[in-house]
Amino acid sequence: MDKIYDVVIIGAGVTGCAIARELSRYKLSVLLTDKENDISCGASRANSAIIHAGYDPEPGSLMAQLNVDGNRMTGDICEKLNVPFKRIGALVLAFNDEDMETVEKLYRNGVANGVPGVEIIGREKLRELEPNVSENAVGALLSPSAGIINPWEYTIALAENAVENGAEYKLRFETASITRESGVDGASIFTLTSAKDETVKARCIINAAGVHSEEIARLGLFGEDVELGFRTIPSKGQYFLLDKTQGTLFSRVMFQCPSKVGKGVLVSPTVHGNLIVGPDAVDVDDPDNTCTTSDALAFIRKTASLTTDTVSYRDNIRNFSGIRPNTDRGDFVIEPSPVEARFINSAGIKSPGLSSAPAIAVKVAELVKESGIELAEKESFVETREVVRFRELDNEERAKLVAEHPEFGRIICRCETITEGEILAAIHSPITPLSLDAVKRRCGAGLGRCQGGFCGPRVLEFLVRELGISPNDVLKDLDGSWIVKLRDDETTN
């Protein structure tokens, strides 16, 4: 008989992975699934990479509470899981009286939401803190608890930690249908069937499917004629990512005043030392089309020029876009299906979803418990994750590491100073990477200014050698994204 998992999670983005990790504290069998070939392939890998302080959400909303709690929890988790996170603080810039009113409202929100340390600062203090800010900025909200993070490594670290603690994962499993039947105790047993006709069984399902969370939530109505209570409205945001030459223009996250559609165009250093500029916000029909467009990029440059005119776009190294899983609800949708207590939706996790993820996970675990599944803590829970980052070591530590482990003495990614040892560690990490981008997400090789031009062929060889696969099967990113073909192979046509 098929194994019946206590909990199956649909979607291995930051929410799904945080939930998997939280549930792996307990004596439960947990399966994390995703339709793609790796963790963090949706909104979690393409966003502003900000841990928001929590002054944006309306006081009293679920979002307000989870954002502020999540922000606080993120620092601790990142320290334990060895994820790049820096609490550098944020400024929301005002350029006129109307903006100042917004800043004052955000300040009041922040105080009401319990955001630590928020204050309104004037022009002089602003320029003292950030000399490269535009002369036109008249004041700002300063919020010291905001931070910057590596969002995909964070997501992968959460998943790895869950796996370390006994959770299982199944990638390339696209849930196409779900059926339920009554188990021996009268509670439901669910069968999830994938697009490739594989099945898994569960006592409880958690929908963390991001931009696809409405589709999955509808499967959780099991054909009953009831209102779902929300609708997703995917919204695309595009970005510039600039070289490290631009990474020191600002020392904080520089926001403009938010509007209805998003938090406005920001300019911010990243944890890797680059500069990120974006996003815009445009509703889209296709939740999977992450193309960039020249009009949107031009709009972003123009809007960002209000914040500063010092950015050299000649030093751009990448454009990308992400799709926000916005809904018509205005708040996160974290609740059981109207017809099934053990089908829990964690849907519409738009910004500040990345910031809220650990708090969302705790909230979802409570709902699992409320549904009648026992949460008994395991005797031991591994809380930490070890990662070697050669670049961050001092001279003495570097010498010692290379003397002991010569594979760390060979730099493969010269832009980001990533060693062979780090790449091999990534390839043999708990969730095996199958693509150059999956290796990049684990150790940073290929993230830099040459965009993998130099290290790509080397990483491809490592994947071939270490995993014993054909070069034909090494992917750039998602399934189907082949890179090279052996010469005697005719399947290229």
Place this chain on the structure above:
Amino acid sequence: MNRNYDVIVVGGGPAGLAAALEANKNGAERVLIIERDKELGGILNQCIHNGFGLHYFKEQLTGPEYAQRFIDMLEGTGIEVKTDTMVLSVTPDKKVWAMNTEDGYCCFNAGAVVLAMGCRERTRGAISIPGERPSGVFTAGTAQRYINIEGYMVGKKVLILGSGDIGLIMARRMTLEGAKVLAVCELMPYSNGLKRNIAQCLDDYGIPLYLSHTVTDIKGKNRLESVTVSRVDENLAPIPGTEIEFDCDTLLLSVGLIPENELSRNAGVPIDRRTNGAVVWQDRQTEIDGIFACGNVLHVHDLVDFVTKESMIAGRAAAEYVKNGGFPETTAENTVSLAAGNGVSYVVPQKIAVERTEKFVEAFFRVRTTYKDSEIVVRADGEELNVIKKSQLLPAEMERVVLPKAMLQKAAGKEITIEVRTKGDN
């Protein structure tokens, strides 16, 4: 292990090899070449086509052959080589931090350092090509490495953006490997490659060249499926309605090279925004005493022969610097600065110490656009020092003027500009 050297050369490509050999020939006793790859030769190793060496050796060589000539010359010189070794930093007091799997992470001391790290390719991101981000979009050099070094094929239906030399060479290479090259597109109204490469790599194979065209969209969720190309106006902006869609699985980008100056910047070497390379004196010393730069890390060359010649200047000067315990300070009155005037995008060197000039200094420069029947004017303080007639000037081909010592003495303390004058100008 000895850690003290007279001259340390960072990079074992054509620039580093020539600099090291010339430093050795001019009396530097302990010379070390540090190369990050497993073999010396740099990018020449993947340039298996011929056409190298016509100026320097007066014969046609392939890239690996050209490199091998210099590698062979190392024998018996006592020049030390560390391959598979990465330099992680160079300090202004000429300490070189490097690492490999055998020696580990260690610091070498140099009397003089020659920076010869070469360049990298501009990427899709550098020019913000919009669209989806499938696989199958390669810089031309990366595709060249996959094909010529690793022995793989990168695709079967190919479009190439950029008519720089690597793009042209790859159009031929892909064709010879059985791929169909649909077209080469070039943003500018003229090609950025050598004339001989247009003839030998495109014309000979019937590959069309679309001038004043650029890529405006990329489609393909996983692997590249199609590329949209549009004509551009005189401001290089795409013209709506001119789109042509090419079904292809591969897009190669040959859209420019960027000197790899991260080590130089971290050492505090001032960089010229026009060349993206160091500001140098005529002997290729940077603004930091005892640190020299040459080859494509200084400015992007079109022929390796010129890289070799430039690197010999740097290597010889590095040896002189060590032998003499440094160069005497050059006063402002004894300095000539070189500037790019009308129609010229950059000039190297940027500074000349008049008293260190033997007979003349060669100034290298590029023009901004194509010119027919024009003149190169060398000028100081409004006075024309030299005028050279040119039937044709191309941005793709580096130009050169000779500045005799007498002219430099006359211009000492001033700025010399090099400019293009066309018939309409006065």
